[in-house]
Amino acid sequence: MKDGQATRRRLLDAAAAEFAAYGIAGARVDRIAATAKANKAQLYAYFGDKDRLFDTVFQEHAGDLVNAVPMTARDLPGYAVGIYDACLAKPDLVRLATWARLERRPAGDLVTTMAEETGQKLSAIADAQRDGHIDPALAPADVLAMVSMMALTWSPASLFYAATPADPETDHQRRREALAEMVRRGFCPADPHGVATVSGTATPPRPTIP
Known part of the structure; x- marks a missing residue:
């Protein structure tokens, strides 16, 4: 060089x-x-x-941010857990994105130069909806946004608790399991009995909120 x-x-x-x-x-x-x-x-x-x-x-890091975890639309829980782990490995990406939101783009899309990559993710979600892996009642863009933000719950942008690699592994594993379960319950189709299913497996019925 x-x-x-x-x-x-x-x-x-x-x-x-x-x-x-x-x-x-x-x-x-x-x-x-x-x-x-x-x-x-x-x-x-x-x-x-x-x-x-x-x-x-x-701009240089936008691709790292958008593509930190490959989209696995048929396994949204695994995708969310992958984002959790990516935040632990590269917290500065989340911090850069947070500053960009606060000081550059307070509204609208944060990354405007990765339309093709985002479009591919939305297409993958739409395909998974047609195949019965994701609730078809939800807009693909909303699925992507909500799953991503759930995965950022413990990120450096968290308003509750920001996780670090120094946290006990038992804490990381508990969060991964909780995240996967909530994504599974929130985005997987429910059968007539209220049991959410993913690839033939079932999770407990969703609770009824008064």
């Missing part, structure tokens, strides 16, 4: 860590440059300003 390319790469990596920790407003270009063993003049030459640097970083 040429010196210029190596410097640009170091700046992007340092900026990703800085933005994940502090957001756009709190990030400091002098810290980014120092971490990258570069100078602010080089940062500005490559990226223009801090806002455009954030956009470049987020």
Whole structure:
């Protein structure tokens, strides 16, 4: 890798860590440059300003965010658990996305450059609905949104409890099992007796809420 390319790469990596920790407003270009063993003049030459640097970083990681877990529409519980584990492995992706939502796109789609990938997920959900694996009464986009947010319950964006790899494995396993069960109950078709089924297996009847 040429010196210029190596410097640009170091700046992007340092900026990703800085933005994940502090957001756009709190990030400091002098810290980014120092971490990258570069100078602010080089940062500005490559990226223009801090806002455009954030956009470049987020764009680079958008694919990692959208494709962190392969879509398995016929196994939504497994897909949700995969997102839980991805949040443990790459918490900075969630933090970057949270800052992007707060400081860049407060409404509408968060990632606007991955329409093809999102469309493939929605098509997979629609196919699974036709095959009886997912409740067909729900819009595929709503299924994807709700399953994803359920999987983020313990992520760095959590308003309740943010899990880390340092948590006891028994806690992680309890959360994985609870998440899988709730996704199974919430999105799998129910037979006339109220028993949710997934690929021939059954879960307890859904509770009746007064």
